[in-house]
Amino acid sequence: MRKRAILVLLLVFPCWVCAAPALEPAVLSTSDVSLMFQGGDHAPKLATLSGIPEFRINNEAMEPLPASVEINGASVPLNWEINREASTHDKNHVLFVYESANPHLRLDWEWEARAGFGPVEHRITVKNLGNRELWLPLIDSLRLQWVITKESLQHFYVEKGADTPSAHGTHLENLSDGYHWIGKSSTYAFPAPGEAREIIPAEFVFDAEHPQTGWFAGLEFSGRTRISLERAGNKVTSVLGLNPEPGPFRTRLEAGGSFTTPTVFLGAFSGGPDGAANQLRPWVRAVLGNPLTWKEPHYPYTVNNSWGSGMQVDENLALRMIADSKELGLEMFHIDAGWFRGVGDWYPDPKKFPHGLAYIADAAHKQGLRFGIWVDWTQAALDTEPGALNVHDPKVRDWLVADTPPNWKPEEFKGQTVDVGVPAARDYFAKEVKRMVNDYRLDMLEQDGYLVAKGCTRDDHPHAPPDRSTTKVVHDWGSDFVVASNSTDVSYHAVRAYYNIYEQTRREHPGLLFEICNDGGRMVDFGSAAHGDYFSITDTYDPLSNRRAFYDTSFMLPAAMLESYVEKWPTPQPENFLYMLRSGMMGWLTIMTDTTVWSEQQHNAAREAIALYKQKLRPFVRNASLYHVSERPDGVHWDGLQYWDATRKSGVVYAFRGSTADEDVHSFVLHGLESDRKYKLHFQDATAPDALSTGRQLMDEGLKVRLVRALSSELVFIEEAGSTGK
Ligand SMILES: [Zn+2]
Numbered sequence: 001m002r003k004r005a006i007l008v009l010l011l012v013f014p015c016w017v018c019a020a021p022a023l024e025p026a027v028l029s030t031s032d033v034s035l036m037f038q039g040g041d042h043a044p045k046l047a048t049l050s051g052i053p054e055f056r057i058n059n060e061a062m063e064p065l066p067a068s069v070e071i072n073g074a075s076v077p078l079n080w081e082i083n084r085e086a087s088t089h090d091k092n093h094v095l096f097v098y099e100s101a102n103p104h105l106r107l108d109w110e111w112e113a114r115a116g117f118g119p120v121e122h123r124i125t126v127k128n129l130g131n132r133e134l135w136l137p138l139i140d141s142l143r144l145q146w147v148i149t150k151e152s153l154q155h156f157y158v159e160k161g162a163d164t165p166s167a168h169g170t171h172l173e174n175l176s177d178g179y180h181w182i183g184k185s186s187t188y189a190f191p192a193p194g195e196a197r198e199i200i201p202a203e204f205v206f207d208a209e210h211p212q213t214g215w216f217a218g219l220e221f222s223g224r225t226r227i228s229l230e231r232a233g234n235k236v237t238s239v240l241g242l243n244p245e246p247g248p249f250r251t252r253l254e255a256g257g258s259f260t261t262p263t264v265f266l267g268a269f270s271g272g273p274d275g276a277a278n279q280l281r282p283w284v285r286a287v288l289g290n291p292l293t294w295k296e297p298h299y300p301y302t303v304n305n306s307w308g309s310g311m312q313v314d315e316n317l318a319l320r321m322i323a324d325s326k327e328l329g330l331e332m333f334h335i336d337a338g339w340f341r342g343v344g345d346w347y348p349d350p351k352k353f354p355h356g357l358a359y360i361a362d363a364a365h366k367q368g369l370r371f372g373i374w375v376d377w378t379q380a381a382l383d384t385e386p387g388a389l390n391v392h393d394p395k396v397r398d399w400l401v402a403d404t405p406p407n408w409k410p411e412e413f414k415g416q417t418v419d420v421g422v423p424a425a426r427d428y429f430a431k432e433v434k435r436m437v438n439d440y441r442l443d444m445l446e447q448d449g450y451l452v453a454k455g456c457t458r459d460d461h462p463h464a465p466p467d468r469s470t471t472k473v474v475h476d477w478g479s480d481f482v483v484a485s486n487s488t489d490v491s492y493h494a495v496r497a498y499y500n501i502y503e504q505t506r507r508e509h510p511g512l513l514f515e516i517c518n519d520g521g522r523m524v525d526f527g528s529a530a531h532g533d534y535f536s537i538t539d540t541y542d543p544l545s546n547r548r549a550f551y552d553t554s555f556m557l558p559a560a561m562l563e564s565y566v567e568k569w570p571t572p573q574p575e576n577f578l579y580m581l582r583s584g585m586m587g588w589l590t591i592m593t594d595t596t597v598w599s600e601q602q603h604n605a606a607r608e609a610i611a612l613y614k615q616k617l618r619p620f621v622r623n624a625s626l627y628h629v630s631e632r633p634d635g636v637h638w639d640g641l642q643y644w645d646a647t648r649k650s651g652v653v654y655a656f657r658g659s660t661a662d663e664d665v666h667s668f669v670l671h672g673l674e675s676d677r678k679y680k681l682h683f684q685d686a687t688a689p690d691a692l693s694t695g696r697q698l699m700d701e702g703l704k705v706r707l708v709r710a711l712s713s714e715l716v717f718i719e720e721a722g723s724t725g726k
Pocket of ligand 1: 419461
């Protein structure tokens with residue numbers, strides 16, 4: 001009997017016996033993933049990942065805890081020992097604690113399941129318990145070394161829609177032997193010449209065969225990060241964390257200070273990329289999202305934005321737009337750039353707004369609209385009025401990422417970036433953000449430009465000083481960007497400070513919304529999702545770019561958080577007008593064109609389309625599963641998306657016909673329905689009469705849509721209508 005018991009133990013915990021860990025293995029489970037961890041004497045390990053339906057992979061690598069630190073320029077080796085008393089685990093949280101005696105450091109290796117479903121999160125914190133400053137090397141957020149048994153693996157990732165979405169924003173690649181990939185993310189999203197575009201920092205890896213099971217992982221941080229993925233034979237290695245390039249990375253750990261790796265999430269899924277996305281989106285909403293925002297039944301709001309008139313916004317235009325917003329049924333009025341006295345001088349221009357911004361806020365509120373503004377609050381420039389952030393003020397000069405050259409001038413709405421990671425600058429900006437929210441009676445604050453310093457040349461900031469021999473200053477978009485060995489550490493400190501200001505502001509102003517714009521889609525990541533309420537997902541606003549950016553981004557983030565700005569676009573036919581509007585109606589809708597010049601017919605069409613969005617589309621945008629039922633939009637062929645709410649047993653298909661001259665009818669193969677159920681189809685524009693179909697037909701042959709004009713669209717509502725009786 002005894003022999004048999006040992007055998008069972010070996011089968012259940014094979015590595016527990018051979019690696020002789022000091023702690024009992026710990027398990028964390030949600031309804032989608034189960035992870036097992038081992039706390040060895042000198043290092044912890046993620047041992048296995050299991051998913052539902054049944055699949056399991058083993059991880060080979062022990063966690064490589066930092067081997068040394070630097071003290072007074074000398075490398076000092078570390079010996080880590082587990083602290084059994086301090087280590088804990090329960091059903092939602094695993095904490096393995098390791099300590100180094102000399103220098104005295106504590107390392108917390110933590111995993112947490114914050115929802116009953118979806119992925120599990122992980123972070124590592126190192127605390128300096130000694131009394132000397134020291135320097136830590138790079139600690140990755142997560143290192144995986146899976147031993148795989150499936151041959152045909154695929155890797156899926158998406159680009160940010162930064163600037164203009166590229167022609168290939170969604171990538172599905174074979175993860176074959178010899179595969180080597182690195183995806184990067186930062187707050188800038190400028191790829192260096194010859195480099196790939198930045199990604200939304202997450203990866204999906206799955207077995208190509210049905211039911212397409214696999215794992216996904218992503219980073220909840222907006223600073224400079226990277227994900228690498230490689231395959232050698234039956235080993236798949238992936239590393240997620242801060243970007244070690246251009247390095248060498250090091251970060252200061254003062255006495256009593258601590259360093260925490262960017263949080264990662266790790267989960268399991270089936271059903272390929274849409275399967276992963278339909279798990280990830282509700283998880284982001286439940287765990288990272290702002291519960292107060294989601295509690296509002298009208299989120300995501302419909303918005304009228306002033307940028308259709310560029311910098312020429314003033315009180316008259318604002319009041320006209322507020323009246324027209326009300327008439328159209330929009331819910332927020334948003335003043336974009338152009339309202340301020342100058343860059344870094346975030347007070348209303350008295351010539352444009354003689355009664356100030358609170359006056360405009362009151363006018364909007366009186367019409368039942370919310371009110372928000374654009375601001376690029378970490379910029380300094382040349383204004384000298386009280387309250388302006390001036391680059392020549394000695395205090396401000398010390399906060400800048402670099403000195404400004406002689407005769408330097410700001411651009412129209414960009415100046416020199418202040419390093420928000422400097423504590424005094426952080427405190428100043430926290431007050432400045434609070435002032436604007438209070439004085440201008442804001443319901444929404446849109447951040448733009450580059451709030452987070454890319455690099456910094458200063459020696460006396462909290463981050464590591466740069467290696468001057470390799471430092472480059474690049475002038476782009478009206479600002480100087482410093483690229484140096486310390487760039488990742490600069491972004492680490494600046495992002496933490498920026499998050500801290502937003503957390504504080506949210507506490508003080510519950511219900512305030514933050515739009516993450518950052519030059520249009522450059523800061524689209526899971527750290528931003530945890531600190532903001534919605535994203536500008538691209539900086540190009542024609543119907544095709546809006547649909548491309550939405551197609552890509554909606555694999556990663558809740559649709560309600562994904563804002564499309566609808567700009568002026570040629571619409572000779574009423575169908576083209578609806579096509580333009582609907583291309584921005586799959587997530588958060590912001591109109592960014594002067595609606596007062598619309599014809600009466602266009603006004604009527606827009607009013608109806610907005611009412612339909614609020615009544616019938618928005619509930620799907622908030623809650624429904626989403627299926628990408630076409631190839632990525634190319635503007636020529638047809639494309640479409642399907643929302644399906646399994647609880648309400650209803651959904652909608654957005655169908656778009658591109659410029660193609662020879663395809664009047666297109667079939668969209670649907671997902672998520674039940675084969676033996678009947679479904680009622682309602683074609684919103686009456687391009688076909690209402691009809692009944694079966695789940696089998698819709699999921700095998702597809703939903704047929706007929707559109708006779710190029711650049712037109714249709715919305716097909718689907719409702720379950722009982723059993724087929726078969
Ligand atoms: Zn700095």
